[in-house]
Amino acid sequence: MLPHTYNPLLVVCSLVVAVLTAYTAFDAAGRIASAKGRIVPWWLLGGACAMGLGIWSTHFIGMQSFDLPIALGYDPLITVASLLLAIAASTFALWLVGQDVLPTPRLMVGAVLMGLAITGMHYIGMAAMRMRPAIDYDPALATMSVTIAIIASGAALWLAFRLRGRTSVMLFRRSSASLAMGVAFVSIHYAGMAAARFPIGSVCGAAHTGANHGWLALVTMIVALAVIAIALTISVFDLRMEARTAALGASLVAANNKLAHLALHDSLTELPNRALLENRLEELIRNSMHAGERFTLMFLDLDSFKAVNDVFGHRVGDRLLIDVATRIRAGLRPHDTVARVGGDEFVLLSLIKDAAAAANLATVLIRAIQTPFVVEGHEVEISVSVGIAIFPDDGASQEELLSNADTAMYHAKALGSGEYCFFEASMEAGSYEQMQIAHELHSALQRGQMILHYQPKFWAPNGPAVGAEALLRWDHPVLGLMAPERFIPLAERTGMIVQIGAWVLDESCRQLKAWHDSGHTAWSIAVNLSPMQFAHEGLTRAVLDALHRHNLPADSLILEVAESTAMRDVELSLTVLRKLRRTGVQIAIDDFGTGYSSLLYLKRLPATELKIDRGFVRQLADDTEDAAIISAIIALGKALNLRIVAEGVETAAQQMYLTRLGCDMLQGFLLGRPVIGDAFLAAVVSTE
Structure with missing residues (x-):
């Protein structure tokens, strides 16, 4: 080989x-x-x-x-x-x-x-x-x-x-x-x-x-x-291209997922929005009908949330909504759903089947929201009203459940802030009227339906007149003359109160200027401020504009602030009242004695007047407890160098007793009923 x-x-x-x-x-x-x-x-x-x-x-x-x-x-x-x-x-x-x-x-x-x-x-x-x-x-x-x-x-x-x-x-x-x-x-x-x-x-x-x-x-x-x-080079290039394509695909998937999330969730609070709520509610109704089960729907609405925006700004308001959403979620069970359906409105779906358990959950949520929030250095207090509807007793469809829970929520607001209310069939008629009134309230000013009545104020015991208090009325074309108790709460909830309050200020100053021009230059006019109007950042500017527009001296305008409003946030109230007082207007503490004023804070308020609530005057007698309270209020006011005004004087006995105790001014039906501006001069002259 x-x-x-x-x-x-x-x-x-x-x-x-x-x-x-x-x-x-x-x-x-x-x-x-x-x-x-x-x-x-x-x-x-x-x-x-x-x-x-x-x-x-x-x-x-x-x-x-x-x-x-x-x-x-x-x-x-x-x-x-x-x-x-x-x-x-x-x-x-x-x-x-x-x-x-x-x-x-x-x-x-x-x-x-x-x-x-x-x-x-x-x-x-x-x-x-x-x-x-x-x-x-x-x-x-x-x-x-x-x-x-x-x-x-x-x-x-x-x-x-x-x-x-x-x-x-x-x-x-x-x-x-x-x-x-x-x-x-x-x-x-x-x-x-x-x-x-x-x-x-x-x-x-x-x-x-x-x-x-x-x-x-x-x-x-x-x-x-x-x-x-x-071959290997082509493979490497293809691998890189595939990696880039995969990365692009992953980005597109992430973007699509984000868009889907945004489409079904509230961008501020990350809670489900109305669209996702309706999907889940529809599924829950279908499953509950099939299984013969019950569940609970709650409608939650923050009380006076607009005031927070007006006082602290929308940034703080948005941050507050995020914190509120966090607290609501913390109080829920794993299978519960909470959605944000409006500015300060939330809807909660829960598998709770009976009213007692629903009431307990509502109480937990109300207490959680009532605990003060600290938002960007500000301590903010707010409450929530809760309306409750239970499937199928209070509605067998989405529309019925949401509408009835909303109706119950408005009834809860009528009970006061921080309350809950179960839906009842009897609420529907009243709810429709409330919604109708709220709808018509937006155009009432433009249609000239808002009017002012003026009740005279007198030096005790018999005069002469020192001016008047402006009282708002709504001359409704169907319901007739409506007292403020029927529409002011609605105006507060819808935010219309600020616009209405500005009109009241301007119209009151216009009427006072007319009286001054007729020779009553010493008269003053008192205007009530609602809580939301009092907290609104544009209040001082509105006051100055009204005074300047009608060429009135600042001290001829008295702004009346309820004791409960002034004491809700004392430091904020002090800031607002001092700013108002620097303009020269006078400040009256209204409904005094019904709240929880501390003497320490009261003496710091830049007030010029105390108004004794009519509730004390109504039951006045020498030996009653009310007489002792009035006597103490008058003594306190005198010590603080404040004028004392008693409202609700309806009898001669009340007139003489209040005068004897030291009241400076009196106001009530005995001395003069509220009348329109054109009839005021004649009514006061006849009284004097």
Whole structure:
């Protein structure tokens, strides 16, 4: 047999090409498995060409490393045939591992076919030498090379199928597997080469007509590495593009999720909005009807929230709403839903089934909201009114439940701030009237339906008159003359009170100017301030504008502030009253004795008058408790150098007793009833 040797450098090169080929095959398998649509065949074709060329190059470079003491060459057609067989085997392998599943029978068949194709490529490549006499193969070694090829092909197919992922862990495992499979592919070739026997005197028939043995190894290695490099480069670029596409897709998904969230949630409080509430309420109604269950719907409305915006600004108001939402959520059970459906309105859905449990929950929520908030350095006190409707007793549809809970909420407001009320059928008629009044209130000023009546005030006991108190009335075209008790609370809730209050100030000053022009220059006019109007930041400007517009001295205007309003937030009240007092107007503390004034605060208020509440005057007698209270109020007022005005004087006995106790001024039906401005002068003259 002819002696032979191996070129170590080319052996190493063949191993490098084999490892890179294995990695390219694994990468192509992963790319084909993840690709979609028309791009799949292109990845299959490109991957098969790169893989087939790599397998063939491993074989061919290995053959170049084999040296005999005779001239060698390779038949081009047979060499190309071996290359095509390698590409065909690669195409089959990549198609096989690109399937969704790879059952064991299919894996075994694939391993046999691919192993035979690879060994077939090797032995066809050896045949390209066209040796004479023919190469003699050792059966045992040849069989071993085929066996190695089948086992290696099976392992390669299984690994390629399992390592198709694109994660960093998969990339590491793929690199490790490529090294092992490269060694296996090289072993196939060198086992086949070891099986070859070249008898002495053998001649290579392709030595002179075939491809040159000297430079073919270099060209083969360069071409193979270039093709593998191109395949891997394209894969890397595609991977980056895929990563960018995935990132863009994730951004779009996140944006869509955010848009969906915004569409169904309130942007300020992050609570569900009305749209999401209606969806959940509809589902809850459907499930409850099917199961025959009950549930509770609560309508919550913050009391005097507009005053917070007016006093502290909308930034503080928004922050307060966020804190209110947080407290409401903290008091709920896991399956409860609370939604913000308006500026300061919330709706709560709860699986609570009975009224007692609903009342307990409402009490918890009211107490939670009543605890003072600290918002951006301001201590803010607010309360909430709660209307409760229970399904199906108080409505079997969304509209009925929401409407009836809203009706109950308005009744709760009528009871006072911080109350809850269950819906009752009897509420509906009154609720409709309230809604109608609230609707018409917006246009009452423009239609000239608001009017003022004036009740005279006299020096005790019989005069003369010192001026009047302006009393607001609504001359409703259907309901007639309405007292303020019927519409002022609605005006407070809707915010109309500020606009109405500004009109009262202006109209009162206009009327007083007319009286001054008629000769009663010493008269003053008293105007009541509602809580919201008192807290409004534009109050001082409205007062100054009214005085300037009608050219009145500031001390001819008396602003009456209820004791409860002044004491609600003492520090704020002191700030507002001092600012008003600096304009020159007079300040009266109205309904004195009905609240909880502290003497410490009372002496700090820049007031000029105390008005004794009519409730004390009504039951006045020498030996009654009211007489003692009035006596103490008068003594207190005198000590603070304040004028004392008693209202509600209806009998001569009350008139004389109040005068004897030291009241400075009297006001009531005994001395003069409220009349319109045009009738006031005549009424006062006849009284005097």
